[in-house]
Amino acid sequence: MDIHTEPIMESRLTDSTFDSLLFGVEFSDHMLLAQTEQGEWQDATILPYGNLSVPPSLSVLHYGQAVFEGMKAFYVNESTVHLFRLDDHYERLTNSCHRISIPVPPKEMFIEGLKKLVALDRAWVPNKENHSLYIRPVAFASDPIIAAKASTEYTFMIICSPVGPYYPTGVKPLDLTTSTEYVRAVVGGTGYAKAAGNYAASFQPAQEVRKDGFAQIIWLDALEHRFVEEVGTMNIFFKLKDRLITPKLTGSILSGITRKSVIALAQEMGIEVSEERIDIHDMIAAFKDGELEEVFGAGTAAVIAPIGRIHHQGENIQFDLEGRGPFATKVHKAITDLQHGRVVDTHGWVHPV
Numbered sequence: 001m002d003i004h005t006e007p008i009m010e011s012r013l014t015d016s017t018f019d020s021l022l023f024g025v026e027f028s029d030h031m032l033l034a035q036t037e038q039g040e041w042q043d044a045t046i047l048p049y050g051n052l053s054v055p056p057s058l059s060v061l062h063y064g065q066a067v068f069e070g071m072k073a074f075y076v077n078e079s080t081v082h083l084f085r086l087d088d089h090y091e092r093l094t095n096s097c098h099r100i101s102i103p104v105p106p107k108e109m110f111i112e113g114l115k116k117l118v119a120l121d122r123a124w125v126p127n128k129e130n131h132s133l134y135i136r137p138v139a140f141a142s143d144p145i146i147a148a149k150a151s152t153e154y155t156f157m158i159i160c161s162p163v164g165p166y167y168p169t170g171v172k173p174l175d176l177t178t179s180t181e182y183v184r185a186v187v188g189g190t191g192y193a194k195a196a197g198n199y200a201a202s203f204q205p206a207q208e209v210r211k212d213g214f215a216q217i218i219w220l221d222a223l224e225h226r227f228v229e230e231v232g233t234m235n236i237f238f239k240l241k242d243r244l245i246t247p248k249l250t251g252s253i254l255s256g257i258t259r260k261s262v263i264a265l266a267q268e269m270g271i272e273v274s275e276e277r278i279d280i281h282d283m284i285a286a287f288k289d290g291e292l293e294e295v296f297g298a299g300t301a302a303v304i305a306p307i308g309r310i311h312h313q314g315e316n317i318q319f320d321l322e323g324r325g326p327f328a329t330k331v332h333k334a335i336t337d338l339q340h341g342r343v344v345d346t347h348g349w350v351h352p353v
């Protein structure tokens with residue numbers, strides 16, 4: 001499989017590109033594009049970032065047959081940027097593709113294409129604290145046919161967007177609420193896949209709770225509305241006095257790469273970690289007993305986001321907290337130090353480009 005490059009004539013990068021970046025608004029000079037022919041992936045091309053011309057009948061616009069990934073490249077020094085846990089992102093893309101019936105883009109195209117693209121656009125990786133180049137691989141159905149069935153042809157793209165700090169005005173603990181009206185996913189559905197439709201379905205419930213002053217919904221299981229699942233684009237952790245717990249992957253939760261990293265790093269810090277079904281009522285009780293010390297979200301965008309309050313049917317878990325709690329601060333530092341090459345990577349997680 002070859003990756004051809006058609007470089008841009010003149011970069012769009014300016015001295016002010018990295019000032020007050022909004023998430024996912026600016027895009028780097030190049031993108032990777034590949035398509036299938038008779039269902040087989042063809043050579044990829046890296047070409048100038050630009051619009052696609054698609055027919056109104058494009059299958060994905062009608063049936064949402066699309067999956068994506070979200071990852072980042074980090075500035076290390078003038079000659080190096082780091083990509084993080086590429087193999088894990090590829091494995092998750094593979095799982096998502098299988099569930100949504102999309103032929104899996106070849107690993108070589110994903111890994112080598114990413115490395116080539118990021119090397120070409122490395123000037124777009126900001127050399128600024130808490131900044132990075134967000135990378136969005138996406139695969140979608142591209143038959144020009146409006147029949148309700150799996151497409152026969154597909155498109156794969158990788159686009160890159162320089163992003164600033166998730167909390168531009170300082171880390172603020174999130175105010176969350178549960179919902180017993182809406183659910184994100186159900187076992188047997190598509191919750192474990194990074195499928196476009198999962199996100200589309202979450203926007204309206206999220207908008208509703210925002211009107212009541214909550215940042216996001218903390219999703220509960222679809223059957224009993226009791227077991228904690230995840231939050232927006234993050235997995236969730238509860239730091240109890242004697243251990244760290246996170247919801248186990250039952251099929252309705254996305255297997256976060258940051259989640260995996262937190263589990264491994266916490267264990268290395270000598271903390272007992274367990275993946276289990278977490279009943280929200282048990283967490284409320286643990287909070288009342290003084291057993292629950294911290295709650296935080298973990299995801300590529302925010303890395304570690306402190307949670308200040310969880311509201312559930314008139315009860316609250318509420319911490320008097322300014323930024324991240326002590327454990328969240330420690331694990332946030334451990335991950336970001338690795339990503340930016342400030343400590344030696346003994347895990348094989350970082351890929352220098």
Ligand SMILES: Cc1ncc(COP(=O)(O)O)c(C=O)c1O
Nearest residue numbers: 233234235254256257258299300
């Ligand atoms: C629904 C959902 N859960 C969890 C996560 C966290 O996953 P990761 O750590 O791989 O970013 C994300 C972000 O991709 C997400 O969209």
